[in-house]
Amino acid sequence: MPDQVKTGPADKRRAILDAAIRVFARQGYHSTRVADIADEAGVAYGLVYHYFRSKEAVMTELFTERWSLLLDASDSIYEQDIPAREKLAGIARFIIDSYRHDPELMKVIIVEVTRAANSFGATHLPEIRRAYDFVARIVADGQREGIYREEIDPDFVGMWFYGAIEQLLSGWVFGLIPATDEEFERAGDMVVETLCCGLERRDGA
Amino acid sequence: MPDQVKTGPADKRRAILDAAIRVFARQGYHSTRVADIADEAGVAYGLVYHYFRSKEAVMTELFTERWSLLLDASDSIYEQDIPAREKLAGIARFIIDSYRHDPELMKVIIVEVTRAANSFGATHLPEIRRAYDFVARIVADGQREGIYREEIDPDFVGMWFYGAIEQLLSGWVFGLIPATDEEFERAGDMVVETLCCGLERRDGA
Amino acid sequence: MPDQVKTGPADKRRAILDAAIRVFARQGYHSTRVADIADEAGVAYGLVYHYFRSKEAVMTELFTERWSLLLDASDSIYEQDIPAREKLAGIARFIIDSYRHDPELMKVIIVEVTRAANSFGATHLPEIRRAYDFVARIVADGQREGIYREEIDPDFVGMWFYGAIEQLLSGWVFGLIPATDEEFERAGDMVVETLCCGLERRDGA
Amino acid sequence: MPDQVKTGPADKRRAILDAAIRVFARQGYHSTRVADIADEAGVAYGLVYHYFRSKEAVMTELFTERWSLLLDASDSIYEQDIPAREKLAGIARFIIDSYRHDPELMKVIIVEVTRAANSFGATHLPEIRRAYDFVARIVADGQREGIYREEIDPDFVGMWFYGAIEQLLSGWVFGLIPATDEEFERAGDMVVETLCCGLERRDGA
DNA sequence: GATGAATGAGCGTTCATTCAT
DNA sequence: AATGAATGAACGCTCATTCAT
Structure with a gap:
């Protein structure tokens, strides 16, 4: 099948997954037959049922496949010996680059899983939390090092961080804010900069 | 309740709306028959169809009813002659108080509308954006006054702000973070404090 | 209610019947709520249920009211001492005039009763047949008098006659054939003339 | 059956169509679930929905299947080099034979489509008119040849013809007139004979 | 007589899943 | 592996009818 996109010869299983990304992105999970x-x-x-137990299993595979990349990246970023702010920026950048690289898949994951707390979100809560936790741990470490204020709950920041970034992605997905290359470049840093330094001008800056 | 459209003894219409809140909160919109x-x-x-055109119309009324309160509150906060940070804190507090006062309704609105970009979110996008815009305008005003940094896009902040707060509510709703009275009190201020001043300790503070 | 058409003061029962005619004519019986x-x-x-047992009862009253006029007219025409052909022409003219006078009611009766053999047609078969019978009796009389051919079954002619005329009315109702005053004048005679004398030119005529 | 679209062992699609004929004939379209x-x-x-888009689509297929046979037959009769009266008789006979051969299907078509001007009749008006037109054209040809009287509108005759024959079929379907083999044989000729030559005895006959 | 809220059985349609080939 | 016919439970919505006032 020479006209099959990014699949090996006759890899129908992969073809189904890739098709699912496109269709889920286009119609949403619930409207997809x-x-x-x-x-x-x-x-x-x-054949879909030959390779997957159910429609949900297709979605789950899509999510798990990608989310584990994020967790791996978060882990390796966390382990690096760089300032906390760099780590946060690294994670933000990874998420945004994922979106730039494969916007359809990220749309599906954000819209149908991460923010769909009543369906897939509930199912995959543990994995989702693990991502939040990396941020929380980075903040907690920063507090221990004395660079971050102690009255801020690290877990709150984990949610804050993902809430803000996912909202940004949603904004791009649904055209609420401009999705140019330049915006992508700046957006992650802007989130992290604001989160770390705040909106207000520094005295004398 | 003088601002209620129709009220009276045995107001079945209201009873249906209230029941819908409970059931939507418990089972989610899609799983609710x-x-x-x-x-x-x-x-x-x-009788449900006597008062409402469809199941969706019930949800829409629930959302509109509550969201317009938020918009009204945002408007009156915006018009007050107080510092920008107070305004942001006021909005955050209003949202969180709404949740404290009626967690089921807020759960429904956040989970099923605001963050359900493929279904109700799409339908009510204009109203949702209006809420974001109040935040963006507060930030823009702050920039004009010179208290906020100019390199931050106010529209982005509008999204972060809501992204962060909604994520917080989600965290409470799904038990990811503790939902005590104390937490409620602090949460809004913490979001605003972090957003405005940043995570980092001020030099010499 | 001075703007009520053809009703006495506050004759709600009549108003309902007249309204039913208009709505049945416009939407058909099944599509009328x-x-x-x-x-x-x-x-x-x-109030509809105060005056009528059911939706069907409204229709039945409409039909019976009008159909009895036709039966009465047929009867008095039948009793007259005029040639058979005049009698047939009289009946045809009565039906067509009924249509001209009140096209909506006649549309309802033809479309929803007379030709709806599975619903009202079945219910009112006896009355409908009585109308056919007048035609059959006229033909049978004509045969006895020797002016009509004997090999034609009078009952067949009864059906033929009504089938043809109702089809004509249907044609007008649904715009298949032009519905001008002139057409109305000629149509009845044309049917009877054809029925009696045939399509073919008489030798030497 | 070489002209059948799809046939084969255990043709469920066909089974559904045949079943629909029986049930529609027995209960009528509206009362059929x-x-x-x-x-x-x-x-x-x-499986009904696997093969047909809707209940209505089943009915439509039933009608179209059969009505196209009538149109084809009318066309080939029309093209033959035989007297007009023969052509009319041919069409009448075809319809009546269709009824003898498959009374249930014809009942459905007559009762639910052809004479149901508010539902299927409206939908299939163009095809229905095409059948009337063949009759009209035969009459018009006869007028041009000078054998038919010119004051009779051919379109009217098309409608009478079908009105009369359908009424006859209705009479058989609902037991208003005897439905013996002998009647079937005579009926078509009687309609045409009456239509062409009229009821009245020819002078000197 | 008049109102319109209240009832609930009924039905067309969808679609995830299974299964025979 | 691959196909697509076959299954049937589930659900939103309609609407004639009843009833309390």
């Missing part, structure tokens, strides 16, 4: 995925993949209806 | 709402309200199935 | 009738009559929902 | 069709076909509920 299993038939839509099969059609988009150019594959027989039943 | 119209029959569940009717049962919860102790009312005949068809 | 009881609420539509009440709205059209400017009357409360429940 | 999709479940009735599935049950009658001995097939799962959902």
Whole structure:
């Protein structure tokens, strides 16, 4: 199948996953029929069920595949010997780059999993929390080092951080804010800069 | 309740709305059958359709009812002659108080509308953006007054602000972070404090 | 209610019937809700059920009211001492005049009763047949007098006659054929003339 | 059946259509539930929707399937080099034979489509008119040849013709007139004979 | 007589999933 | 592996009818 995008020869399983990304991104999970995925993949209806136990299993695989990359990246960033602010910026950049690289998949993950607290969000809560925790740990470390204020709850910051970045991605996804290359470059740093230094001008700056 | 559209003894319409809040909060919109709402309200199935055009119309009324309170509050806060940071804190506090006062309704609004970009979120985008805009305008005013840094895009801040606060509410709703009275008191100020002053300790402070 | 058409003062029952004619004509019986009738009559929902046992009862009254006029007219025409052809022409003319006088009611009767063999047609079959029978009896009389051919079954002619005329009315109702005053004048005679004398030119005529 | 779209062993699609004929004939379209069709076909509920978009689509297929046969037959009869009266008789006979051969299907078509001007009749008006037109054209040709009287509007005759024949079929369907083989044989000729030559005895006959 | 809120059975349609081939 | 026909539970919505006032 030479016209199959980014799949090995006859890798129908991969074709189904990739098709699912496109269809979920286009229609949303709930409005996507299993038939839509099969059609988009150019594959027989039943084959989806040959490779996946259910429609939900397809979504889960998509999420897990990507989220584990984020967790791995967070972990390796966390382990690096760099300032806390660099670490936070690294995570923000990783998320935003993920979006730039594969906006459809990230749209699906943000919209259908991370922010869908009543469906997939509930199911994958533990993995989602692990991502928040990296941020919280970075902040806690910073507090121990004395560079961050102690009255701020690190867990709050973890949520704050992801809440803000996901909202940004949502804004791009739905066209609420301009999605240019330049914006992408600045956005992550801007979030981190604001989070760390605040909105207010420093005295004498 | 003089500002209520229709009220009276045995106001079944209100009973249906209140029941819908409970059921939507408990099961989520998609898992809620119209029959569940009717049962919860102790009312005949068809009466839901006597008062509302569809299940979606019930949700829409719930959202609009509450969101307009937020917009009104935002407006009156915005018009006050107080420092920008007070205004932001006022909005944050209003949202959090709304949650404390009626957590089920706020859960429904956050989870099913505000963060459900593929369903109700899309439908109510204009109203949702209006809320973000108040924050953006406060920030822009602050920039004009010279107290806020100019390199930060006010629209971005509008999104972060809501992203962060909604994530906080989500955290409470789903038990990710402790939801004590004390936390509620501090949370709004903490978000605003962090947003305005940053995480880092002020030099010499 | 001075703006009520052809009703005595506050004759709500009549108003409901007249409204029903308009709504049935406009939307058809099946697509008409009881609420539509009440709205059209400017009357409360429940009042329809105060005066009529059911939606069907409204239709039945409409039909019976009019059909009995046709039966009476047929009867008096039948009793007259005029040639058979005049009698047939009289009946045809009566039907067509009924349509000219009150096209909406006749539309309802033809479309929803007379030709709706699975619903009202079945219910009112006896009355409908009585109308056919007048035609059959006229033909049978004609046969006895020797002016009509004997090999034609009078009952067949009864059906033929009504089938043809109702089709004509249907044609007018649905715009298949032009519905001008002139057409109305000629149509009845044309049917009878054709029925009696045939399409073919008489030798030497 | 070489002209059948899809046929084969265990043709469930065909089974559904055949079942629909029986159930529509028995209960009428409106009183038929999709479940009735599935049950009658001995097939799962959902399979009806696998093969047909809606209940209406089933009816439409039934009608189109049969009506196109009538149009084809009318066309080939029209093209033949035979007297006008033969052509009319040919069409009448075709319709009546269709009824003899498959009374249930014809009942459905006549009762639910052809004479249901407010539902299917409206939808299929163009095809229905095409049938009337063949008759009109035969009459018009006859007028041009000088054998038919010119004061009769051919379009009117098209409607009478079908009105009369359909009424006859209705009479058989609902037992208003005897439906014996002998009657069937005579009926078509009687309609045409009456239409062409009229009821009255020819002078000197 | 008049109102319109209240009832609830009924039905068309969808679609995830299973299964025979 | 691959196909797509077959299954049937589930659900939103309609609307004739009833009833309390």
